Amino acid sequence: MAAVMTAMTAVVALSACTASGGGGGGGGNSDDDGNGDGDTPAGGTLTVSTSFVINSIDPGQVYEATGALAVHAMYETLVTFSGSDVSDPQPLLAESWEANDDATEFTFRLNDDAVFSDGNPVTAADVVFSINRLGNLKGSPSVTVEGLSAASPEEGVVVVSSEQPNPNVPTILAMPAAGVLNSEVAAENGATDSEDAAAEDTATPFLDQTSAGSGPYVLDSFDPASEIVLAANESYWGDAPDFDRIVIKNVEAQNQKLAIERSSGAEIVLDLSGRLLDGLDDSLQTSGALDTFYFVTLHQDPDVSEVSSNPDFVKALRASMDYAGIAALFGDDARAAAGLVPPAFPGALPEDETKAQDLDAAADHLAASGIDDPSISLMYPAITYRGVDLETIATKIQNDAGEAGITIELDPQPIAAFLDAQSAGRVEFRFSPQSLNYPVASSLVNNFAPGQPSALRSGWSEELASAEMIAAGEAVYEALDPAAQDAAMQEWQRLIEAESPLIPLAYNSGVVVATPDLTNVEYSPAGWQVDLRTVGRS
Amino acid sequence: MRGRTGRPLRSRLFHAPLARLLLRRLATTVVLLFGVTVLTFTLIQLVPGDSMTASLSETALNDPSVVAAYRAKWGLDEPLITQYAIYVGNLLQGDLGVSRQTSRSVLGDLMTYVPATLEIAIPAMVLSVVLGTGIGLYAALRHGRRGDHVVRVGSLLGLSTPPFWLALVALYVFFYLLGVAPSGGRLSSWITPPPRVTGMITVDALLAGEWMIWWDAVQHLVLPVAVLTCLTVAALVRFVRSAMLEVLDQDYVRAARAKGLPTFTVVRRHVLRAGLVPVITVSGLAFASLLSGTVLVEQIFSWPGVGQYAFRAASGLDLPAVLGVSLFVAVVYTLVNLMVDLLYGVIDPRIRLS
Numbered sequence: 001m002a003a004v005m006t007a008m009t010a011v012v013a014l015s016a017c018t019a020s021g022g023g024g025g026g027g028g029n030s031d032d033d034g035n036g037d038g039d040t041p042a043g044g045t046l047t048v049s050t051s052f053v054i055n056s057i058d059p060g061q062v063y064e065a066t067g068a069l070a071v072h073a074m075y076e077t078l079v080t081f082s083g084s085d086v087s088d089p090q091p092l093l094a095e096s097w098e099a100n101d102d103a104t105e106f107t108f109r110l111n112d113d114a115v116f117s118d119g120n121p122v123t124a125a126d127v128v129f130s131i132n133r134l135g136n137l138k139g140s141p142s143v144t145v146e147g148l149s150a151a152s153p154e155e156g157v158v159v160v161s162s163e164q165p166n167p168n169v170p171t172i173l174a175m176p177a178a179g180v181l182n183s184e185v186a187a188e189n190g191a192t193d194s195e196d197a198a199a200e201d202t203a204t205p206f207l208d209q210t211s212a213g214s215g216p217y218v219l220d221s222f223d224p225a226s227e228i229v230l231a232a233n234e235s236y237w238g239d240a241p242d243f244d245r246i247v248i249k250n251v252e253a254q255n256q257k258l259a260i261e262r263s264s265g266a267e268i269v270l271d272l273s274g275r276l277l278d279g280l281d282d283s284l285q286t287s288g289a290l291d292t293f294y295f296v297t298l299h300q301d302p303d304v305s306e307v308s309s310n311p312d313f314v315k316a317l318r319a320s321m322d323y324a325g326i327a328a329l330f331g332d333d334a335r336a337a338a339g340l341v342p343p344a345f346p347g348a349l350p351e352d353e354t355k356a357q358d359l360d361a362a363a364d365h366l367a368a369s370g371i372d373d374p375s376i377s378l379m380y381p382a383i384t385y386r387g388v389d390l391e392t393i394a395t396k397i398q399n400d401a402g403e404a405g406i407t408i409e410l411d412p413q414p415i416a417a418f419l420d421a422q423s424a425g426r427v428e429f430r431f432s433p434q435s436l437n438y439p440v441a442s443s444l445v446n447n448f449a450p451g452q453p454s455a456l457r458s459g460w461s462e463e464l465a466s467a468e469m470i471a472a473g474e475a476v477y478e479a480l481d482p483a484a485q486d487a488a489m490q491e492w493q494r495l496i497e498a499e500s501p502l503i504p505l506a507y508n509s510g511v512v513v514a515t516p517d518l519t520n521v522e523y524s525p526a527g528w529q530v531d532l533r534t535v536g537r538s
Numbered sequence: 539m540r541g542r543t544g545r546p547l548r549s550r551l552f553h554a555p556l557a558r559l560l561l562r563r564l565a566t567t568v569v570l571l572f573g574v575t576v577l578t579f580t581l582i583q584l585v586p587g588d589s590m591t592a593s594l595s596e597t598a599l600n601d602p603s604v605v606a607a608y609r610a611k612w613g614l615d616e617p618l619i620t621q622y623a624i625y626v627g628n629l630l631q632g633d634l635g636v637s638r639q640t641s642r643s644v645l646g647d648l649m650t651y652v653p654a655t656l657e658i659a660i661p662a663m664v665l666s667v668v669l670g671t672g673i674g675l676y677a678a679l680r681h682g683r684r685g686d687h688v689v690r691v692g693s694l695l696g697l698s699t700p701p702f703w704l705a706l707v708a709l710y711v712f713f714y715l716l717g718v719a720p721s722g723g724r725l726s727s728w729i730t731p732p733p734r735v736t737g738m739i740t741v742d743a744l745l746a747g748e749w750m751i752w753w754d755a756v757q758h759l760v761l762p763v764a765v766l767t768c769l770t771v772a773a774l775v776r777f778v779r780s781a782m783l784e785v786l787d788q789d790y791v792r793a794a795r796a797k798g799l800p801t802f803t804v805v806r807r808h809v810l811r812a813g814l815v816p817v818i819t820v821s822g823l824a825f826a827s828l829l830s831g832t833v834l835v836e837q838i839f840s841w842p843g844v845g846q847y848a849f850r851a852a853s854g855l856d857l858p859a860v861l862g863v864s865l866f867v868a869v870v871y872t873l874v875n876l877m878v879d880l881l882y883g884v885i886d887p888r889i890r891l892s
């Protein structure tokens with residue numbers, strides 16, 4: 001009888017607290033949860049709501065936003081970034097580092113205090129294993145370390161070599177995919193850093209259920225459909241994290257707005273951008289950065305399309321776009337594009353070079369193209385990205401082109417079919433959002449310069465580009481000083497605008513919205529969105 | 539009367555056809571499942587897009603050795619017929635394969651997500667049957683009067699309401715405006731789930747004696763269950779009403795009324811039993827539909843059920859997972875239909891004898 005009474009009392013207590021806490025789903029604060037059975041640790045729970053984009057939380061495979069968010073909290077990298085600043089790498093596992101004069105060799109000295117969650121020290125061998133495994137897995141994030149290799153000449157020292165001069169190696173090694181694994185644990189569970197790792201490494205299922213890093217949080221549970229639960233790493237070698245538990249929940253963007261407005265505290269949402277930010281409660285914290293660009297590209301092979309491969313048609317289409325109108329569809333914070341590089345990164349073109357619609361020029365270019373009544377099909381993924389339905393943007397593109405006498409048929413595709421068609425490289429005209437592989441503008445040259453993977457998907461080979469265009473790309477690689485590289489990036493973008501089949505349309509923000517009681521909730525364009533390692537409570 | 543074995547004759551008469559029915563259903567199920575595998579396997583080959591593109595990076599796709607290893611790992615280097623034969627061979631050993639997206643066994647994934655769906659589908663179905671029968675019967679008894687009109691309009695509204703819209707409105711009103719319901723998910727963030735036994739948190743919490751967790755889980759069930767119930771009740775009410783109206787018009791019911799029996803007695807002893815046969819059919823189909831087709835409601839309430847799993851599998855061209863879900867749906871429909879057939883026999887002796 002006493003047990004029944006106790007249970008009933010507990011039920012009533014929780015019920016009352018739920019009602020006062022905004023329905024129970026919005027709180028996430030252990031201080032008011034009424035949980036007296038010891039389930040909630042003293043540091044409380046941080047709730048992070050996001051619309052899941054995730055395949056794996058194995059650092060060597062992590063590429064999507066949700067995975068990067070979680071992996072960054074569990075696995076540490078040699079260096080990292082603080083807050084929203086992605087220009088100045090900070091020490092993490094490496095206490096210092098230096099580069100040789102031609103930026104082909106970087107020597108990192110490890111912090112002796114660093115230990116994994118099982119208490120074993122982080123060694124140079126672990127770092128070498130993790131970087132080489134990342135490259136050899138040939139997964140989506142492997143492209144970031146292409147041309148890099150790691151070795152350890154002595155304990156506590158790691159040397160990362162680059163085939164090409166590359167001053168951005170520390171930035172690349174700050175990415176969550178370069179997170180350092182406990183190589184012993186990983187190897188026991190099927191991981192390998194050998195050259196055939198892509199075929200032989202079988203550790204991903206293990207690492208999707210157990211973390212093996214040195215970060216302030218460890219994995220408690222992972223369900224790709226619903227939630228990732230992190231627990232505080234009790235053996236953490238740095239300052240103890242503020243929360244004992246972080247729950248990253250899969251929640252639709254529209255519901256995130258309702259949830260954060262009803263929240264009683266310790267809650268972050270990550271997918272409110274554009275119009276979803278309108279009318280948000282003033283007490284909530286918001287932080288964002290224009291780090292994503294949206295673009296269309298036209299295939300340059302006449303066998304694919306006589307229309308899209310016509311240079312004057314490309315110019316006509318470029319002139320017909322109402323860039324400001326397209327940006328407005330993304331919300332107040334969005335901006336019309338000037339070049340490929342979003343404003344969050346050094347190397348972006350200045351705002352006064354923002355493009356504008358010019359229907360007279362479009363008519364002239366169309367006449368020069370010699371194509372009467374041009375018609376073309378626009379393929380795009382039928383998704384909502386960062387709160388914006390891409391169908392809306394595609395329709396605007398269709399209407400703008402229509403004003404210039406260009407007929408566009410919309411061809412929305414499921415994301416898998418879109419990716420498949422894109423990889424096949426036979427789509428005449430396509431539209432998609434794009435983020436940087438790592439937060440350095442020059443990473444776009446690796447991807448979009450003529451002959452590079454994204455350019456080749458539009459049939460834009462080096463043979464089709466001018467010598468000036470090729471030289472501009474090489475100038476970016478050759479510039480070892482950040483200021484010189486930024487200037488070279490701007491020049492490269494101007495040529496992209498003049499002669500490429502790429503038409504950047506608008507920039508949009510990633511935004512973090514947090515309850516007022518949280519600290520260090522700045523949006524980071526580094527890929528992890530918000531640094532869960534440092535989020536605290538005021 | 540007793541037969542040669544000493545068992546009641548009625549029992550033997552019932553059990554022999556029952557065994558035959560079960561055997562027949564079992565054979566049908568095997569054929570059906572085989573058909574489902576053939577159909578799904580064929581259809582997924584026709585879908586534009588390659589699962590390899592969805593799974594491998596561009597770097598990997600450009601490396602023939604990685605592509606070859608991937609194709610060998612998933613058996614994609616074999617002719618389609620061989621791939622199918624391997625799949626069926628594994629299936630016969632209870633192996634549904636490994637999901638290419640989650641890297642876990644499809645059976646394990648289903649064991650994770652099906653209980654979550656069951657947790658909302660079962661209460662929604664029970665409530666729907668109780669409310670649907672009650673309201674439908676009420677409308678039939680009040681045929682042509684105001685109560686009947688109200689019920690008919692209400693059920694029409696329910697049938698016309700898109701599930702996702704109702705779910706969004708429910709969330710907005712009960713979570714956002716009134717603050718009396720949680721926003722979604724199966725448990726509040728700050729609560730650690732109970733040890734997994736059945737996968738249904740309410741049941742597992744009870745088994746663990748965790749009353750607060752149970753109560754939190756129940757609160758999270760309320761909105762999704764209410765939305766699913768509204769949608770199912772609307773359909774059931776119309777069927778119950780028309781079935782009951784038909785029975786109420788039968789001579790034996792009129793005779794019972796003419797004899798002066800109270801309405802309650804007439805309904806309980808003569809109307810309900812006869813009118814329930816079509817209701818059971820519809821209820822069965824509705825239950826199977828709840829188990830397999832609640833993707834939008836699951837999405838809006840962040841409910842990690844089999845509907846969301848199916849959606850992710852289809853979007854990612856995850857063939858083993860798509861096949862696994864298809865088989866699950868086929869089994870659900872078959873089992874539900876079997877139960878419906880058995881219930882026919884329980885309710886209507888004429889069906890049992892035939």
